[in-house]
Amino acid sequence: MPITSQKTLVYIVEDSLSSGALYRSQLEKAGYEAKHFVDGYSALAAIKEKMPSVIIQDVCLPDISGLNVLQFVNRQESPARVIIITSNSSIEVAVDAMRLGGFDFIEKPFSRERMVTSVQDAVKQINLEKIESKTVKIEESMAPELSFIGESLAMKTVFRLLESALRSKASVFVTGESGTGKEVCAQYLHSYSARRDAPLIAINCAAIPGELFESEFFGHIKGSFSGAVSDRKGAVEAANGGTLFLDEICEMDLNLQAKLLRFLQTGTFSRVGSTDVIQSDVRVVCATNRHPAAEVGEGRFREDLYYRLNVIPIQLPPLRDRGNDILLLANAILTDKNEANNKEFNRFSLDVQSMFMKYDWPGNIRELQNIIENMVVIHSGNEVSIDMLPESFAQSGSHTIPSNTFATNNVNISSNYLAKNNRHNNSNSNTLAYQADIKDIIPMWLVEKNAIEKAIEICDGNIPLAAAHLGVSASTIYRKIKSW
Structure with a gap:
């Protein structure tokens, strides 16, 4: 049951009259006020008039996509929580909806308990945000x-x-x-x-x-x-x-x-x-x-x-790709280990900072924590100096920048960029080279197209697998291909 005496308003956007009536009945029995809309435009008109707390939104509607309703809701000042309902055949669309700001998604057919629980969770999240806005930050x-x-x-x-x-x-x-x-x-x-x-x-x-x-x-x-x-x-x-x-x-x-x-x-x-x-x-x-x-x-x-x-x-x-975050984390860990061991370290020497920034950190943050704890426990003082570093760390090649793909690419890009800039500043012929470089710039949509097509080729035409490697849904790739 909703916590407040006033019933929580829930909109149901479902083109099936029988399903919508069933969901409405189930929610009303659970103590909610529910209204059913059979198309997207009717729902949008009602939302403009009064924003509910929760919307149960079918993806497939006769007039507009449920995603259009979701995007409209999320552009409002106090948006409702939108629960997406979908059939198995449109699961990828449901995932896209969640990435657009949906609260939850439920696959048809679903039980009364599954739907009511999701609505309760949405209301709970809304109430928590209201409380936190009036109290001390988490x-x-x-x-x-x-x-x-x-x-x-x-x-x-x-x-x-x-x-x-x-x-x-x-x-x-x-x-x-x-x-x-x-x-x-x-x-x-x-x-x-x-x-x-x-x-x-x-x-x-x-x-x-x-x-x-x-x-x-x-x-x-x-x-x-x-x-x-x-x-x-x-x-x-x-x-x-x-x-x-x-x-x-x-x-x-x-x-x-x-x-x-x-x-x-x-x-x-x-x-x-x-x-x-x-x-x-x-x-x-x-x-x-x-x-x-x-x-x-x-x-x-x-x-x-x-x-x-x-x-x-x-x-x-990985920690090696986070730049100055390494020192931010190191200082935070140093403060924490000081308090835990009753020590008074307040800084790292410049040599130690330099080694930290150049080290590959194969063990990432966990390795950084272990090294700092080792130094704090064994030594005393105000400054962590290079002679306090564990011997295993000092001998582990900490002066070499990692040769991972991203680092190598960045170095090559930077080197090429500097070389081109030097050419630009040296002679008039270099100005022509600069103009040629401008003409060689590839439009972003074409870069994206080439990347997607290459991924599909590497995955032997398996678009879902290529999508997974690219970090997007397969439906996104299908839409891109259609737009090309």
Whole structure:
């Protein structure tokens, strides 16, 4: 039931009269005020007159796309939370809708409980934002380990995606090398969301034996297998109302992947050894240090599950690609380790800063934390000097800039740019060379077209796989091809 005495207003935009009437009846029985619209333009007119709290929006309408309604709603000052409903055939469109700011999406046919739970979650998120606007900001009460530090362009992109994800119930797929902060990302999403008072349950998919995986995930009843001496809740049930974090998701057995997909579609599951159906409302955040699209291509990860989980993809950059963030993080870690060990370090020497900036950081932030903790625990003083660095770090080639693809490309681009500028400034003939360079500039749409066509060629014509590697949905590529 809604918390307030005044009924929460929900609009249903569904072209089927019977389905719309059913949804309206179910919501009214749950205590909501509901209105049904059979086309997009009728819904837009009603939204202009009065914005509801929640909109249950069908994607396929007889007049306009449900995505048009979603985009209109999100341009308003106090937008409703939009729950997308869709058939299996338009799942990619639903994923696009989530990336445009939808709150949740449900595949038809769905149960009354699934729909009502999604509406409740949306209302809960709205109420939380209203409360926070009148009280102290969350950041002031957050534990230090849950905060992100960074000013690099790569991290600003991550922050923007996290902010979008907080307003949604959609699954988040976090990728990145080991030690880049994938678990911190999950903690952040949980602790800043309306689910923060419910549990955050983490499962390391690589650390659980295959024969125990289903039990750990869904639980079991007494006697269902050897060693099951009592009933036991699984992670999905324990996380009800909160967040389920699946680390190293690509290590999950294919058989369990199918069961996870069914749970994500229906919100229901059964314990091992039981036929009783249990409902659980969780927000899934998953992570891997592998390339999930490559795992899909190799047949080790289900393509349908990948698209279901990869609604909001977040790529965490390696530490070596974050520039001055290295020193920002180092100083923050130094302050934290000082307090934990009752030390008085307040700065790094210039030599240490230089080594930190040149080092490859194969272990990323986790390695940076370990090195600083080692120095703080063993030594004392005000300044961290180069002789305090662990011997293994000093001998590990920290003076060499990593030769990864992006660094190499950036160096080549910079070198070419400087060389061209030198030519421009030396003679009149160089001015002609400069003009020739201007003519060689390729329009952005053509750069995009070439990149997409190359990806499709590399993937042997498999457009969904190419889309996954490019970080877009397959429907986006199909639209691009049609526009060309």
